[in-house]
Amino acid sequence: MNNNIETYIVDSFTDTPFKGNPAGVCVLSQTLLNAQMQLIAKELGLSETAFINQIEEQNIYSIRYFSPVMEIPLCGHATLAASKVLFEIFPEMEKIHFKNIQGLDLIIKRYGEIIEMEFPIYDTVPQNAPEELLKALGIEKISNSEFNKETNILLLEIESSELLKNLSPDFEKLKRSHNSINGVLVTAISQIDTYDFESRYFWPWSGTNEDPVTGATHTFLSKYWSTRLNKKKMNSYQCSERTGFMEVELISDKTLTIKSEAQIVLKGALRI
Known part of the structure; x- marks a missing residue:
């Protein structure tokens, strides 16, 4: 007999379907083995x-x-996607607490179509590239060039967002160029009036070649640009091909909020 898992695909950090960053969301009624979750993520083929x-x-x-290749401790766009799903299932719900594998309590609030996440x-710290x-x-x-140890990501600031938008990495060479990071984030001051900074995130070591819009990198990117x-x-x-946006605010020395929108584009039942 097959077990059905309520499953969604949600485009995060966008107000338009098929933009932003797509994430899978599986609403479980029972605990799955790590191997089962890994196989499902590989089957769906999304970045998270x-x-x-x-x-x-x-x-x-x-x-x-x-x-598709490993467990990720913290993911912003998948958190936003999961929040969107629960707010859709429970229209009366205004606040969610997510407990991740690191023991973080991720507090999520809804303001109409805007979803706010506390991260x-x-x-x-400086590190040579x-x-x-x-x-x-x-x-x-x-x-x-700097490094964040919690996410194991290297940050590179370059002088122009136009150069950033036009980057076309050689991902095979990129993967061979470093053997101890999860990804590399490239960022620049934005030349668009309505934005402060832009970024792109490349992670062939631990996921897909490029993540379209990345909430988790803003755990350190926000403080970097705030300074x-x-x-x-x-x-x-995030000036990837799909593009995406968010508002970030440092509300204390240890906490920031990330605000954006998300669009549910698919709902179905996964049979295992």
């Missing part, structure tokens, strides 16, 4: 799939994230 399971009262859920703030990595990205000059721009509230634009 979130698995949510009610653990206490109606608005408290466990959440786990799997890329931790992380620091970065290998020359081979820069060549693989197609970058000749960087303004800064440079002397702002607490900023608008971020």
Whole structure:
């Protein structure tokens, strides 16, 4: 007999279907094995799939994230997608607590179509970028290179968002250029009036080649740009092919909020 899992595909960080970053969301009624969740994520083939399971009262859920190749501790767009699904299932719900594998309590609130997520703030430290990595990205000059240990991501600032938009990495060379990071985030000040900074995230080591819009990188990217721009509230634009946007605000030394929208584009039953 087949077990059916209520499953969604949700485009996050966008107000338009088929833009932003698509995530899978599986609403569980029973616990799955890690191997089962990994196989489902690989089958769906999206950059991340979130698995949510009610653990206490109606608005408290466990959440786990799997890329097609590994478990990811924290994922912003899949959290946003899971929130959108629960707010759709329970229209009266206004607040959600997600407990992730790191023990974080991710607090989610709804304001009409806008969903607000509370995420931790992380620091970065200076770290040199290998020359081979820069060549693989197609970058000749960087303004800064830093590293975030919680996400194991290298941050590179370059001088122009136009250069950022036009990057076309050699992903095979990129993967060979470093053996101890989960991904590389490239960022620049935005030349668009309505945005403060832009970014693109490449992670052939642990997921897909490029993540269209990435919430988790803003755990350290927001503080990075807050220091440079002397702002607490900023608008971020991810200039990938699909594009996406969010508003970030540092509300304390340890916490920021990420606000954006999401669009459910598919609902079905996964049979296992």
